Amino acid sequence: xxxxxxxxxxLIVLLASFFVRxxxxxxxxxxxxxxxxxxxxxxxxxxxxxRFPARFPFYQLGRPRWSNLPGGALTYSLxxxxxxxxxxxxASLTSIFAIIEVAGVYLLGLRVFRRFDAAFVAALVAGLVxxxxxxxxxxxxxxxxxxxxxxxxxxxxxxxxxxPTASRLALAAVTICGAASIHHLSTMWMGLTFVLFSFVxxxxxxLEALRRLLxxxxxxxxxxxxxxxxxxxxxxxxxxxxxxxAADRFVEARVRWSNWAQLAxxxxxxxxxxxxxxxxxxxxxxxxxxxxxxxxxxxxLVLAFGWWFGFEWYYIRALYFLSIPIALGAASLLFLWPRSxxxxxxxxxxxxxxxxxxxxxxxxxxxYYEVLSPGVMEGVEWLRDFSGPNDVVVAGAFLGFHLPRLLxxxxxxxLPPDFVGNPDDTLPxxxxxxxxTGEDGMEEALVRQNVKFVILRARGxxxxxxxRARAVIAAQRHFLLMxxxxxxxxxxARPR
Amino acid sequence: MTRSRTLTLGEALSLLIVSGSVSLTISQTLxxxxxxPAARLSDASFVAAAVLSIVLALGRSRSKFGRPPSALVAGLVxxxxxxxxxxxxxxxxxxxxxxxxxxxxxxxxxxLALTVAIRDDAPLAAASARPSLLDxxxxxxxxSAIALRFLSPGxxxxxxxxxxxxxxxxxxxxxxxxxxxxxxxxxxxxFWAPVLSxxxxxxxxxxxxxxxxxxxxxxxxVVTFAxxxxxxxxxxxx
Numbered sequence: 001x002x003x004x005x006x007x008x009x010x011l012i013v014l015l016a017s018f019f020v021r022x023x024x025x026x027x028x029x030x031x032x033x034x035x036x037x038x039x040x041x042x043x044x045x046x047x048x049x050x051r052f053p054a055r056f057p058f059y060q061l062g063r064p065r066w067s068n069l070p071g072g073a074l075t076y077s078l079x080x081x082x083x084x085x086x087x088x089x090x091a092s093l094t095s096i097f098a099i100i101e102v103a104g105v106y107l108l109g110l111r112v113f114r115r116f117d118a119a120f121v122a123a124l125v126a127g128l129v130x131x132x133x134x135x136x137x138x139x140x141x142x143x144x145x146x147x148x149x150x151x152x153x154x155x156x157x158x159x160x161x162x163x164p165t166a167s168r169l170a171l172a173a174v175t176i177c178g179a180a181s182i183h184h185l186s187t188m189w190m191g192l193t194f195v196l197f198s199f200v201x202x203x204x205x206x207l208e209a210l211r212r213l214l215x216x217x218x219x220x221x222x223x224x225x226x227x228x229x230x231x232x233x234x235x236x237x238x239x240x241x242x243x244x245x246a247a248d249r250f251v252e253a254r255v256r257w258s259n260w261a262q263l264a265x266x267x268x269x270x271x272x273x274x275x276x277x278x279x280x281x282x283x284x285x286x287x288x289x290x291x292x293x294x295x296x297x298x299x300x301l302v303l304a305f306g307w308w309f310g311f312e313w314y315y316i317r318a319l320y321f322l323s324i325p326i327a328l329g330a331a332s333l334l335f336l337w338p339r340s341x342x343x344x345x346x347x348x349x350x351x352x353x354x355x356x357x358x359x360x361x362x363x364x365x366x367x368y369y370e371v372l373s374p375g376v377m378e379g380v381e382w383l384r385d386f387s388g389p390n391d392v393v394v395a396g397a398f399l400g401f402h403l404p405r406l407l408x409x410x411x412x413x414x415l416p417p418d419f420v421g422n423p424d425d426t427l428p429x430x431x432x433x434x435x436x437t438g439e440d441g442m443e444e445a446l447v448r449q450n451v452k453f454v455i456l457r458a459r460g461x462x463x464x465x466x467x468r469a470r471a472v473i474a475a476q477r478h479f480l481l482m483x484x485x486x487x488x489x490x491x492x493a494r495p496r
Numbered sequence: 497m498t499r500s501r502t503l504t505l506g507e508a509l510s511l512l513i514v515s516g517s518v519s520l521t522i523s524q525t526l527x528x529x530x531x532x533p534a535a536r537l538s539d540a541s542f543v544a545a546a547v548l549s550i551v552l553a554l555g556r557s558r559s560k561f562g563r564p565p566s567a568l569v570a571g572l573v574x575x576x577x578x579x580x581x582x583x584x585x586x587x588x589x590x591x592x593x594x595x596x597x598x599x600x601x602x603x604x605x606x607x608l609a610l611t612v613a614i615r616d617d618a619p620l621a622a623a624s625a626r627p628s629l630l631d632x633x634x635x636x637x638x639x640s641a642i643a644l645r646f647l648s649p650g651x652x653x654x655x656x657x658x659x660x661x662x663x664x665x666x667x668x669x670x671x672x673x674x675x676x677x678x679x680x681x682x683x684x685x686x687f688w689a690p691v692l693s694x695x696x697x698x699x700x701x702x703x704x705x706x707x708x709x710x711x712x713x714x715x716x717x718v719v720t721f722a723x724x725x726x727x728x729x730x731x732x733x734x
Contacts, residue, residue, distance in 0.1 A: 003621050007683055009609040016606040019599035026595055050710035070705075071698045078697055081713035082641055082720070083659035084649025093660060096690070103687040116620060120613035124606060145694075152691040171675040171692075178695020181702055223699060226706040257539070258530060266520060266542040270513070274549020281553060334614075336552055337506055338562025341569060344614060346510050348577040351610055353517035353538075355603045356584045357524050363589070363596075 006116055010106055010123065017102045017127030018095060020359055023366040024137040025092040030372035033139025036091050037371075037402030042073035043080060043087030044405070058404035058411055061392070061449075064424035067237055069230060071181030072142025088405065094141045097148040102127040104151030105327050111158055112279075112289045118331040121347070125271070126327035128354045131263045131320045133362035137369045143320070146186030149179035151324060153190060154292055157197075157216075161288045164212050169219055177224035184234055187227075189299060189321055196295035201288060237422065249417040253314045255304050262361065263319040265354055268326045272297065275329025278336050297325040314418060368461055371398045375487025376457070380406045382483045383455060383490055391452035394432050396462035396469065399455065412449055414464055436464045438472035446478065446493075454479065454491040505555065509548045516541030525584040564615045574611035578604030634669070634724075637661050663716075667723040668692030673731025696723050 024032045038059075045053050056064045076087035083090070105126035109119030126132075135144055156172040176194075180187045202209040221228065260269070276297060280290050302309060304318035330350070337343035376399070383393065384407055392410050395403055400413030414432035415425060431445035435454070445451075454473050457466040473479050473491045483490035520538035528534055565573070585600040586592060592600070641662040644654040668689035675692070676685060700719045701711055709715065 002616075002618055003681075005612070006616070009613050010683075012602065012605050012609040016599075016602040019595075019602050022595075022599070027593075046711055047713065050712055051705050070702060071694075074698045074701055075694050077701075077711070078663040078694070078716055078720075079655075079659050081716040082645060082662050083655045084645060085655045085659075089650070090655065093656075096660070096664075100687070100690050104691070107684060107687060110620065114620060115617070117614050117616050120616075121610070124610060127606075149691055149695070152688065167675050167677075174671070174675070174695045174699065175691060178691070178699055181695075181698050226702045229706075261539065266516065266539055267513075267545075269542055269546040270549045273546045274551075274553045277550050278553035333549055333553070337510070339564040339615070339617070340562045341565040341573070342507070342510050343562070344565055344570060344573050344611060346513050347610060347614055348573050348607060349514045349517035351607055352577050352581050352584075353520045355606070356521050356581055356588075359585060359599065359603060360524050360588055 006120075009120060010103075013106075013120070013124050013127050014099045014102055016355075017098045017132075020128065020355070020362055021098040021133045021136045022095050023133070023362045024139070024369070025095045027363075027366060028370050029374055031091045031094075031139060032137050032366045032369040032371065034369065034371050034398040034401040036088075036094075036139035036141050037405055039073050039139075039141045040076060040087035040091055041405040042068060042070075043076035046070070046074060046077045047081060056404070058408060059400070060412055060425050060428040061410045063428065064422045065237060067234060067422045068142070069181055069184050069187060069227065069234070071178065072145050072183050075145055075182075091139075091141070094136070094139075094144060097144050098127070098132065098136070101132070101144075101148035101151065101323075104148065104155070105324060108151040108155055108324070109328065109331055111155060112285055112293070112328060113331060113335075114284070118335055121334055122327040122331040124351060125330040125354065126323050128351065128358050129268070129323040129326055130265055130354075130358040130361045131323060133358050134263060134365045135320050137362065137365035139369070140320075142183040143186060146179060146182040147321070147323070149175070149182065150186065150190065153179045154296075154324070157194070158286075158289055158292060160216065161201075161212055162286070164215070169215055172216060173219045173223045177220060177227060180224060180231075181227045184231070185317060186321075187231065189296075189303075192299045193292070193296045196299060197288075197292050200291050200295065204287070204291075249420075250307070250312050250314060253316050253418050254307055255315050255319065259316050259319060263316070264322050264326065265357060267330075267350055267354060268322065271326045271329035271333060272322070273329075274336075275331075275333035276325060279328060279332035282332065293325055293328055297322075300325065369398070370460055371457075371462075372402060373459075373487050375459075375485045377406075378485055379455065379483055379488035379490055383407060383453060384409070386482070386492075387453055392450055393453045393455060394435050394449075394451050395455050396436060396457065396464060396466055398462045399457055400432075403455070412451070414469075416463055419463070433464060436469040436472065438468075438475075442472075446476075452493050453482075456489050456491075457487065458484065458489045459487050505548060505552045509545055509552055512541045512545040512548060516545060521580070521584055525588045527588065564617075567615075570611045570615055574608045577607040577611075581607060634666050637666060663697065663720055664693050665689045666693065667696060667720055667727065668694075670724045670727030670731060671696055672727070674727045674734065678734060693723075 052070050053066055055062055056066060076090050079090050079093060080087045102123050106119050106123035109122035113119060153176045156175040160168040160172040180190060198209065198213050279285060279293060300318055300321045304315055306313060306315055334347055337346065387409055390410065392412060393407065394412050397413055397415050397419060400411060403411050412428040412432040414436040415429040420426055420429050431449050434442045434445045456470050470489060478494055479491040480494060481489065482492040516538045519534045523532055523534035523538060582600050582604045589596055637658060640658045644651060644658055648654060668691065669685060671692045672685045672688050676688060697719060700723065704715065705711060
């Protein structure tokens with residue numbers, strides 16, 4: 001009876017998190033967001049070509065080298081191969097990872113606290129943290145899958161640490177290597193966390209740590225060898241990107257209180273401070289568990305405030321990685337109160353404010369990132385019919401993520417400097433940005449790239465601002481408005 | 497003396513959390529600006545609560561034994577919280593479609609669940625023995641996947657139920673029989689299944705690509721079968 005009751009309670013939380021994050025998938029004609037245009041295209045490419053492609057067709061004229069770990073897109077390829085549906089049609093399946101992630105945090109909470117009530121609170125908070133709903137809305141699907149794997153990777157490591165048997169070693173190797181194959185940022189996060197965790201435990205208990213670390217390292221390297229090779233290739237690619245771009249391009253991406261409150265919630269400050277301190281002071285929580293949580297939190301905070309330490313990257317992304325320590329911190333903090341009405345009131349108030357805030361944010365962020373619509377699809381259809389296979393098309397960042405798959409024409413996409421991650425994107429992105437913003441050098445960029453069409457959103461958001469871009473292009477004597485509906489406008493170049 | 501000081505800290509922290517939560521909910525429900533007094537009060541409350549929570553955590557490593565509120569009081573708190581959450585959504589969203597109603601309803605239901613869970617301090621129950629009841633389900637899923645793939649590729653049933661279960665649950669469930677401790681309960685096994693499925697299949701495909709073997713729907717089917725059968729067969733030997 002107790003088990004049935006607990007199962008029902010957990011199921012309610014899993015369903016709530018599924019529905020709160022589901023706005024992005026089930027409230028519009030197409031899932032919201034830009035990035036999944038790439039992810040689903042990668043997935044189709046794997047099946048079409050039969051192997052991982054070397055270059056990204058059409059995007060930025062087809063020049064960029066493949067800059068992804070394959071696991072995220074392969075997940076869609078797996079279901080696509082069995083169902084016969086395209087990866088694009090399967091995009092909404094990503095909603096399932098809300099359940100997987102929150103269930104993982106519940107299991108992690110059970111391991112850490114060894115009590116149901118605390119694990120339940122951890123799962124509930126993880127399900128309602130606003131960052132996940134926001135991330136779903138802009139469709140960072142590979143990262144979402146990797147974050148869903150993260151609690152299981154931690155669980156597998158902690159279980160292996162507690163009892164280093166062969167089956168637990170194999171479980172840890174499959175889980176950690178599988179998670180590491182999905183998304184480069186999450187892989188970096190896990191890698192840094194495990195390094196810090198191992199370092200601390202090797203100092204504290206050297207023999208015990210080495211006895212566990214050596215077999216895990218050997219098996220992990222063997223199982224994950226192709227991933228390590230791929231990570232090395234990506235490292236070289238991204239390192240060259242940092243050399244070629246302006247040093248101050250990430251100033252705008254620094255974490256501010258407004259970002260923090262919006263993505264991690266204002267209450268998270270308390271969960272990550274008092275909550276984590278209380279967790280670290282709990283004697284009933286095993287030392288490796290505490291070290292792992294602290295390592296993960298430190299990695300996340302160092303990367304969130306990386307400019308203090310000289311790291312240059314898109315700092316705000318770190319806020320999306322905080323949900324595990326936020327959830328565990330909340331569970332630990334809440335049980336500092338004795339069981340009482342006061343404790344219940346505090347918990348209820350926190351959950352109402354967190355849940356309601358995330359609910360509204362999920363709604364509004366999904367609306368902001370509604371990139372595809374029947375109107376956009378109609379415009380794309382027109383453009384495919386009236387353009388040649390080599391005609392270069394210019395688009396903004398959001399629409400540009402979808403066009404390679406939808407249009408199959410060479411595209412240059414105007415990325416703001418802090419969005420450029422792949423060095424092969426740099427020149428086409430810069431030219432497209434000039435064209436869409438009317439910056440100096442626009443004329444030369446149009447000629448250099450031999451642009452034939454410009455497609456812009458007529459409703460909603462894009463980067464750079466599509467309304468300004470429309471005014472800029474409309475003022476160009478070389479361009480004519482050729483197609484227009486409520487969602488999209490298309491300009492075509494006159495013969496020169 | 498110490499007891500009275502920590503209690504005071506706990507109460508002060510409670511007050512800050514309640515005021516921060518209420519003002520945040522009001523400001524978001526009424527779509528107030530970030531600069532509005534309600535939003536500022538909420539920010540200030542949570543920043544102060546963060547500082548106070550550290551002090552409380554340093555002074556108290558675990559909760560003192562207390563008496564949980566009665567079921568009636570807990571029920572009233574739950575209903576109040578759920579109504580507040582649902583009411584906020586109604587006021588904010590103005591028009592409620594079915595999806596929003598369900599999502600808001602589940603948010604309210606999770607508050608009810610919270611009040612039940614937070615009163616549940618019974619020890620963790622020992623997990624049940626290894627389940628084998630699902631074996632016929634896997635046979636059905638496999639048969640359906642193969643049949644539907646050829647008879648009705650891309651159908652909703654295949655796309656949303658059979659194919660995801662076939663590649664995202666089945667291999668992981670059978671691998672779980674091999675890798676998870678024997679006493680692991682069925683719910684935990686089910687939670688692990690997608691992670692083990694995707695982890696193992698993706699690793700296998702990455703290795704295939706590295707070895708120069710083409711990734712095709714057939715190779716994916718073969719790998720899925722191989723992982724499932726290997727896990728199930730070796731799991732039975734444990």
